[in-house]
Amino acid sequence: MNTTDTTNTTGTVNARVRRAIARWGDVSVKVFAAGVLALVLFDIPFWWYWIFLAVLALSFVRPAWDREREPVPVAAPVVGRWLALNSPGTKVPAHGSRGYGQTYAIDILVPHVVEAAQGPHPKPRYGWGLPRRAEDYPCFGEHVLAVAEGVVVAAGGGQRDHRARDTWPGLVYMAIEGFFRQVGGWRFVFGNHVIIDHGDGVYSAYAHLRRNSLKVGVGDRVSAAHPLGEVGNSGNTSEPHLHFQLMDSPHPPAASGLPFSWTTTVLEPALVAPQYGLPSPTPPPTPGSPPNSHMFTARPLATPLAPLGPASSSPGVQVP
CATH class of the missing domain: 2.70.70.10 (Glucose Permease (Domain IIA))
Structure with missing residues (x-):
């Protein structure tokens, strides 16, 4: 495997990891909010605050951005x-x-x-x-x-x-x-x-x-x-x-x-x-x-647009 292949593989893995983390961003915010509430209501070690902050930081992870994508x-x-x-x-x-x-x-x-x-x-x-x-x-x-x-x-x-x-x-x-x-x-x-x-x-x-x-x-x-x-x-x-x-x-x-x-x-x-x-x-x-x-x-659509491609998701499956 040459250097280019290694770089592409690393980039692909990094993109998948970032997308996986981003998908759970809403959960990270909920955990942080619950953690802050717990610190206020219960006598738990303050160092937990840093853990909750780290969890919140995960909510700012975004998927890779293809800046060269054509409209x-x-x-x-x-x-x-x-x-x-x-x-x-x-x-x-x-x-x-x-x-x-x-x-x-x-x-x-x-x-x-x-x-x-x-x-x-x-x-x-x-x-x-x-x-x-x-x-x-x-x-x-x-x-x-x-x-x-x-x-x-x-x-x-x-x-x-x-x-x-x-x-x-x-x-x-x-x-x-x-x-x-x-x-x-x-x-x-x-x-x-x-x-x-x-x-x-x-x-x-x-x-x-x-x-x-x-x-x-x-x-x-x-x-x-x-x-x-x-x-x-x-x-x-x-x-x-x-x-x-x-x-x-x-x-x-x-x-x-x-x-x-x-x-x-x-x-x-x-x-x-x-x-x-x-x-x-x-x-x-x-x-x-x-x-x-x-x-x-x-303006109203005069001519039907050609399909962009085959559907990527299975029909009838609710997005969680």
């Missing part, structure tokens, strides 16, 4: 005029973390107010009043569509749609609530969700869906543009929007994010939504991935 062409998961936030078209990792396969994730929503790009625009402000209901947001209840043909491998739709966190007290509450959602695991972070196996090691995830709106279940085979559910405000979210991502595993904690290219979207540079900030001219837009604060229009 996967898929349709947009919505139709109509939308706004992009936390987008890989601006930075990667798009959400500031690679956890839960979010490296190339994107958030999209429909703003209350859309204005012409030219002219002065007020700066966004947070208030101190009662947060608005989820139903008061334009995209709440909008249809969410499959981006390509595949098989549903995970689906959950029973979590409530909470009020927005669009005030200063709401943001503080969200930060505290976010910790407990993290302890609960990825399902409480994603909220109501659907995960689809498109084959060739590609999985799509749709998060924060509306309660009881799912149109599919585990084992269902769907085509591109098949209705999956509706935009909601479940999980760890500040207001109703759709969180979308591609990843290489049906298990978000063990997944590495994959880049995507939406084939059915067109940027709308003449429009802005000042409430969510103004688009920056740099970095240049990534084709198929709308940058932050950019308005775009998603």
